[in-house]
Amino acid sequence: MIRDSFKVRGMDITLYMCYFVIIAFFIGPLLWVVSLSLKTPSEIFAYPPQLIPNRLAIENYATVWTRSHIPLWIFNSFKIVMFTVIGCLSVSIPAAFAFSRFRFKGKREAMFGILAFQMISPMIILIPLYRYFSALNLLDTHLGLVMIYIAVQTPFTVWLLKGFFDSIPQSLDDAAMVDGCSRIQALFRIILPISVPGIAAAIVFIIVQSWSQFIVPFILLTNLKLLPISVGIFHFQFVQVEISTQLLAAASILAILPVILIFVVLQRFIVQFLIAGAVKG
Amino acid sequence: MWQRIKEVKDGPLFWILPTGAVLIVFYLYPLFDVLRMSFTDAYLFIRPGYSYTLESYSHLLTTPDFFFMLRITFIFVSASVLFQLLLGLFIALVINEGTRRGLSGTVVTRTTVLCAWILPGVVIGIIWRMLLSGSPYGVVNYLIERVGFNKLPFLFSPSFALVSVIIANIWRGTAFTMILQYAGLQKIPPELYEAARVDGASASQLLRYVVIPQLRSMLFINVVLITIYTFNTFDIIIALTGGGPARSTEVIALNVYNTIFKFLDLGTGAAIAVILLFINLVMSLVYYRFFRVETEVEI
Numbered sequence: 001m002i003r004d005s006f007k008v009r010g011m012d013i014t015l016y017m018c019y020f021v022i023i024a025f026f027i028g029p030l031l032w033v034v035s036l037s038l039k040t041p042s043e044i045f046a047y048p049p050q051l052i053p054n055r056l057a058i059e060n061y062a063t064v065w066t067r068s069h070i071p072l073w074i075f076n077s078f079k080i081v082m083f084t085v086i087g088c089l090s091v092s093i094p095a096a097f098a099f100s101r102f103r104f105k106g107k108r109e110a111m112f113g114i115l116a117f118q119m120i121s122p123m124i125i126l127i128p129l130y131r132y133f134s135a136l137n138l139l140d141t142h143l144g145l146v147m148i149y150i151a152v153q154t155p156f157t158v159w160l161l162k163g164f165f166d167s168i169p170q171s172l173d174d175a176a177m178v179d180g181c182s183r184i185q186a187l188f189r190i191i192l193p194i195s196v197p198g199i200a201a202a203i204v205f206i207i208v209q210s211w212s213q214f215i216v217p218f219i220l221l222t223n224l225k226l227l228p229i230s231v232g233i234f235h236f237q238f239v240q241v242e243i244s245t246q247l248l249a250a251a252s253i254l255a256i257l258p259v260i261l262i263f264v265v266l267q268r269f270i271v272q273f274l275i276a277g278a279v280k281g
Numbered sequence: 282m283w284q285r286i287k288e289v290k291d292g293p294l295f296w297i298l299p300t301g302a303v304l305i306v307f308y309l310y311p312l313f314d315v316l317r318m319s320f321t322d323a324y325l326f327i328r329p330g331y332s333y334t335l336e337s338y339s340h341l342l343t344t345p346d347f348f349f350m351l352r353i354t355f356i357f358v359s360a361s362v363l364f365q366l367l368l369g370l371f372i373a374l375v376i377n378e379g380t381r382r383g384l385s386g387t388v389v390t391r392t393t394v395l396c397a398w399i400l401p402g403v404v405i406g407i408i409w410r411m412l413l414s415g416s417p418y419g420v421v422n423y424l425i426e427r428v429g430f431n432k433l434p435f436l437f438s439p440s441f442a443l444v445s446v447i448i449a450n451i452w453r454g455t456a457f458t459m460i461l462q463y464a465g466l467q468k469i470p471p472e473l474y475e476a477a478r479v480d481g482a483s484a485s486q487l488l489r490y491v492v493i494p495q496l497r498s499m500l501f502i503n504v505v506l507i508t509i510y511t512f513n514t515f516d517i518i519i520a521l522t523g524g525g526p527a528r529s530t531e532v533i534a535l536n537v538y539n540t541i542f543k544f545l546d547l548g549t550g551a552a553i554a555v556i557l558l559f560i561n562l563v564m565s566l567v568y569y570r571f572f573r574v575e576t577e578v579e580i
Contacts, residue, residue: 011378011382012382012384015375015378015379015382015384016384016386018375019375019379019384019386019387019390022372022375022390022393022394023389023390023393025452026393026394026396026397026452027393027396029408029409029412029452030396030408032411032412032420033408033411036411036418044417044418045416045417045418046417047417048417048423049417049418049420049423090299091299091300091303092300094296094297094298094299094300095296095297095299095300095301097296098293098296098297099293099297102292102293102296104292104293107293110297112565112569112572114300114304115565115569116561116562116565116569117304117308119509119561119562119564119565119568120308120312120558120561120562121512121513121515121534121557121558121561123513123515123534123537123538123554123557124311124312124315124537124554124557124558124561125307125308125311125312125315127311127315127318127537127541127547127550127551127554128310128311128314128315128318129307129311132311147307148307150303151303151304151306151307151308154300154303154304155304158300208399211401212399212400212401212402212403212516214401214402214403214515214516214519215515215516215534215538219538219542229401230401230403230404230516231403233401233403233404233407234403234407234519234520237407237410237520245411245416245418248407248411249411252404252407252408255401255404256400256401256404259399259400259401260396260399260400263395263396263399264392264396267392267395268388271391271395271460
């Protein structure tokens with residue numbers, strides 16, 4: 001009896017040790033960058049390096065915020081992501097609803113066709129799109145950029161929302177339609193209001209993925225003032241000389257802060273969708 | 282006539298049209314165009330015209346650079362996939378057991394792993410560039426010296442650079458495997474564990490004869506998906522090593538980019554892109570076939 005309970009406690013301790021190692025491996029690099037971002041240049045090159053700086057050099061953040069394009073790039077990202085969310089939902093909701101409610105020939109193939117697009121690297125489609133956009137004067141515009149962001153995010157969003165709509169009983173639409181609603185009215189009045197959790201999850205995914213999107217703006221934009229933060233920080237890395245590693249660290253933290261905050265606050269609500277969505281694509 | 286219009290209006294076509302249009306304009310048509318371009322000798326900017334030829338492909342098959350790049354890609358993909366799978370499965374097992382025992386800190390652990398996954402690949406590249414640096418602020422080399430070894434040239438030697446890129450990619454991608462396998466573990470009926478325990482199975486026997494066989498299909502799906510994602514990797518590498526030194530970390534997506542946008546060789550770049558596309562599509566097809574056979578999902 002006593003031995004059994006020792007064994008159980010031993011297992012708990014082993015698991016906690018695993019937790020510690022896992023957290024250290026995944027949070028350690030981020031903590032180190034936070035620490036670098038709060039050091040003075042002389043501390044950066046001090047040996048041995050310290051995790052906790054002697055004095056918190058907050059001025060690094062002020063320097064980055066006032067003397068670089070970082071705030072502008074973060075603003076650009078917010079703008080681009082917002083329009084992508086709106087566009088992607090407008091395109092995906094009707095399709096997801098149709099895939100959930102209609103039975104038709106070729107539906108399975110169409111769904112997997114959409115999924116296959118998600119597996120294709122945006123690098124491939126950007127080769128011709130770069131040429132079309134060049135001919136249409138859409139290079140270096142947010143309009144052109146957002147159109148491709150929408151196309152890239154649509155496959156996953158359709159799958160996620162279709163899964164959510166499937167969990168809403170069809171009898172609800174039927175009841176609404178018996179009461180004289182058209183199918184469109186049934187969607188807007190009955191289905192969408194109770195789909196808020198699914199749509200919220202879709203929005204979080206679109207935000208996280210569009211914030212990180214790199215290849216598309218990297219190829220389509222050359223005007224520094226139009227860059228989203230993902231490409232901006234890549235340029236910033238080359239502008240900064242070795243001596244200002246603390247500024248690059250501060251800029252990196254600023255670049256990821258919005259998306260980390262959104263994710264940490266909302267992750268409880270989306271992990272289930274992540275599981276469902278991940279299995280499908 | 283009116284009947285026909287009403288049928289179309291009430292049918293699914295009308296609803297799917299926006300998504301269909303977006304995907305055809307921005308995906309399907311460009312894909313065929315890439316295929317077409319791969320059979321030309323077109324250049325970006327340098328000259329406007331082009332003629333049709335098989336030279337892009339024959340050129341690729343005769344240059345050692347191409348096979349070197351494929352080898353780099355293959356090493357990068359297989360090492361990333363293998364270690365993400367092992368580490369992700371391990372974390373999923375730990376977290377699953379922790380959840381079962383109601384340990385506090387389980388959600389925190391899971392969230393930390395996921396945080397690495399949602400970060401922009403470019404920032405991950407920049408972060409690991411700092412960590413692996415040979416300067417005093419490169420904490421990895423500091424720790425290596427602390428345990429009594431010499432500093433490693435993580436970013437300067439070709440073979441170490443490939444290892445660095447793989448480490449950063451494992452750090453980023455493990456969360457995906459963790460999520461999938463955690464989902465798989467939760468689907469295993471508790472009676473199976475009970476039965477095994479009654480039969481006196483040890484923990485390792487439980488893992489080998491109950492857990493792994495039950496996870497089989499989830500592990501397969503997992504391997505296919507992370508293989509596709511890893512083949513498409515671009516951002517993390519361009520920020521960490523830029524494909525160097527001496528092209529030692531130039532995987533296929535970077536190679537496409539450099540061929541077209543640095544060397545302006547559209548024809549050859551398109552041919553490499555077609556090879557990447559082929560890999561993407563074959564893997565998707567494997568996934569599709571498997572999905573249809575193994576799961577009873579009603580679509």
